Amino acid sequence: MKSHLALWDIAAGKARPLLTVPGRIEAPNWHPSGDRLMVNSDGALFLVPVADPCLIPFATGLQGRCNNDHGFSPDGKSLAFSCHLGDGAEIFLMPAKGGPPHRISPAPRSWFHGWSPDGTTLVYAAARGASRGVDIYSLPVNGGKERRLTDGRGHSDGPDFSHDGRRIFWNCDRDGPAQIWVMQSDGSDQHLLFADDHVNWFPHPSPCGNHLIYLAYPPGTVGHPADLPVAIVLCRPDGTDRQRIIEVTGGQGTMNVPNWAPDGHAFAFVHYTP
Numbered sequence: 620m621k622s623h624l625a626l627w628d629i630a631a632g633k634a635r636p637l638l639t640v641p642g643r644i645e646a647p648n649w650h651p652s653g654d655r656l657m658v659n660s661d662g663a664l665f666l667v668p669v670a671d672p673c674l675i676p677f678a679t680g681l682q683g684r685c686n687n688d689h690g691f692s693p694d695g696k697s698l699a700f701s702c703h704l705g706d707g708a709e710i711f712l713m714p715a716k717g718g719p720p721h722r723i724s725p726a727p728r729s730w731f732h733g734w735s736p737d738g739t740t741l742v743y744a745a746a747r748g749a750s751r752g753v754d755i756y757s758l759p760v761n762g763g764k765e766r767r768l769t770d771g772r773g774h775s776d777g778p779d780f781s782h783d784g785r786r787i788f789w790n791c792d793r794d795g796p797a798q799i800w801v802m803q804s805d806g807s808d809q810h811l812l813f814a815d816d817h818v819n820w821f822p823h824p825s826p827c828g829n830h831l832i833y834l835a836y837p838p839g840t841v842g843h844p845a846d847l848p849v850a851i852v853l854c855r856p857d858g859t860d861r862q863r864i865i866e867v868t869g870g871q872g873t874m875n876v877p878n879w880a881p882d883g884h885a886f887a888f889v890h891y892t893p
Contacts, residue, residue, distance in 0.1 A: 621892050622872075624658065624667065626885045627851070627865065629830065634865060637887070638672035645872030646687030647887035649880050650715075651695040656887055659687040664700065679713065679720055687875050688731040691715055693738045697760075699723070701731045701743075710743060712760070723758065725765055733779040733787075733877055735804070736826075742768075742778040742787055755789050757804070768806035776843075777821040779877055780804070781828070781856065788812070788822035788831065796840075799833055799858065812858035817850075821874055824856055827883030831856045834873055835863065845871035851888060868892065 624638040624647060637656075644658045644665070656667040658674070662683040665674040679685060681702045688708075689700035698715045701708045707727035713720035728746035735742070738760065745756045747767070754769040755778045769775040773793030780787055787804055790797045794811065796818045802809040812822075818836035820843045825831070835850040836843070847870045854861040867873070867890035878887045 623890050623892065624656070624672070624887065625890070626669075626880075626887055628885045629853075630884065632864070634888075637669070638667060638674075640674065643872065643891070644674070644889060646689065646875040647878050647889060648690050648876045649878065649887060650691050651693060651881050653881045657689060657691070657698075658889070659685055659689065662686070662703075664689060678717060679711070681711070681720065686730070687872060688743075690731065690734060690876050692734055692760075693736055697738075699731045699734065699741055701729065707746075710741065710758075723760070725758075729756075730776075731876075732777060735780050736782065736784045740804075742780060744776045744778065755787065755806075757787075766806070768802065769809070775800075777875070779821075779823050781824045782826050783828065788824055790820045790822060790833070796838070797836075799831075813861070815861075819852075823874065823877050823879060823886070825879050825883040825886075826881060828856065829883065830854070831858070832874070832879075832886060834870065836870060840870075843871050843875075845869070846891060849873060 622644040625634045627634045644660045648657045664677040684702045686701050710724035710729045710731045711720040712723045730744045733742045741758045746753050752771050753774050755775045756765045758765040773791045775791045778787050778789040791800050799812045799822045816838045818840040820834045822833040835852050849870050850863040850866045853864045869890045874888045
């Protein structure tokens with residue numbers, strides 16, 4: 620198979636191919652400088668310069684164990700990422716320029732998804748307790764207790780902060796197929812943004828505050844598998860004016876983590892061909 624990393628230009632309304640490689644790369648995430656992306660491949664992280672696209676290995680000290688949940692801090696100085704260890708995924712923090720990582724999640728089965736715009740808080744999906752159900756949690760970066768934001772109804776996943784840090788978008792199947800939900804950053808005022816027949820995952824609000832994108836799976840899809848016909852949907856942050864702007868083969872790996880350019884002019888995604 621081949622992986623195709625592309626950039627969707629909002630103003631132009633079309634995709635620009637950036638890099639095609641054999642095998643699978645996943646989950647593009649943009650550095651705040653705007654000049655490079657990060658992707659995962661075979662449990663390792665790679666940088667991709669936008670001006671001269673290629674895969675440059677990024678040393679975490681945990682190569683071969685990283686999953687596709689990673690993201691740079693808003694100031695570009697730190698990298699948060701998830702790594703599979705003996706008891707399940709854990710979240711690590713390390714300098715973006717390189718250096719030893721340290722574990723920041725308080726317990727295993729924790730999957731990073733986003734930073735608050737001020738860089739003080741991580742939001743992530745985690746399984747806790749005997750039920751091992753997956754809920755949304757937040758955690759202060761500089762120390763403190765994690766805070767459970769959802770209440771165990773359905774599978775909650777893919778959280779991402781709004782541009783101003785006041786809200787968190789996520790996907791949840793508490794009322795049926797996975798749909799896009801939104802809440803205040805403290806977990807209050809949880810409500811469904813919209814509902815349709817598709818299975819919707821990984822909402823990502825733009826840094827400019829004008830757009831929201833998410834991944835629409837075919838009706839009946841369970842979880843977020845790879846290699847299905849999926850659509851990237853562009854809409855307003857209130858869920859109106861939804862447009863299926865591109866349809867590709869993908870799913871898992873297409874846009875798991877925040878994937879907008881720092882100024883919101885474009886977003887990155889991956890699709891696949893045989």
